[in-house]
Amino acid sequence: GxxxxxxxxxxxxxxxxxxxxxxxxxxxxxxxxxxxxxxxxxxxxxxxxxxxxxxxxxxxxxxxxxxxTDAEWIVEDFADNLAGFSDITFTNNSAVTSSGTVTPAGGTIINLAKEGTGPLETDCGIDGDDVYCKYIGNL
The missing domain is CATH 2.60.120.700 (Peptidase G1)
Structure with a gap:
């Protein structure tokens, strides 16, 4: 990329x-x-x-x-290995449904691995209403 x-x-x-x-x-x-x-x-x-x-x-x-029933915050590379990047934070996230408001808490985090199966390249998580993603791969 x-x-x-x-x-x-x-x-x-x-x-x-x-x-x-x-x-x-x-x-x-x-x-x-x-x-x-x-x-x-x-x-x-x-x-x-x-x-x-x-x-x-x-x-x-x-x-x-x-x-x-699904809301996603995505950091990805479509065709190449992920390039190193600065920390990313999606703040104050919520979704409003007919049942009320939901936050990222309890959501599923999918970290990216090199070539799909190699070492992890991201360390992403949830902190309250925020979703963050850090690059941890080799530059």
Missing amino acids: DGSFDAWWEWIPDNVVMFGDFPLSVGDRIYMEVDASSKTTGVAILENLTTGKKATHTFTRTPSTLCE
């Missing part, structure tokens, strides 16, 4: 789609919101609080239905 990063969305089984015209830099603070108004419609909103840039995507013609 080239050490760059992008904001993207994905509605499985379709491929990942990058948010257009939404540049990111190390240290940027990003506000994220996803509203699933039904099992097949919704909106994703990103706002770069550092630069003031905003990007949205409205979902109207979706390839499958949502389970409406």
Whole structure:
């Protein structure tokens, strides 16, 4: 990889789609919101609080239905081994459901391993309403 990063969305089984015209830099603070108004419609909103840039995507013609029971914070590399990165923290996370508000507590952490089965490259976890991820691989 080239050490760059992008904001993207994905509605499985379709491929990942990058948010257009939404540049990111190390240290940027990003506000994220996803509203699933039904099992097949919704909106994703990103706002770069550092630069003031905003990007949205409205979902109207979706390839499958949502389970409406899953929220994910993802740090990954699609095709190459993960490049070293500074610590990342997703703060003040929650999901609102018909049953109330849930936080990351009790969520499942999946750390990345080199080539999928080698030594771990990330140490990610949950601290209250925050989700953090640290690079621990070899540079």
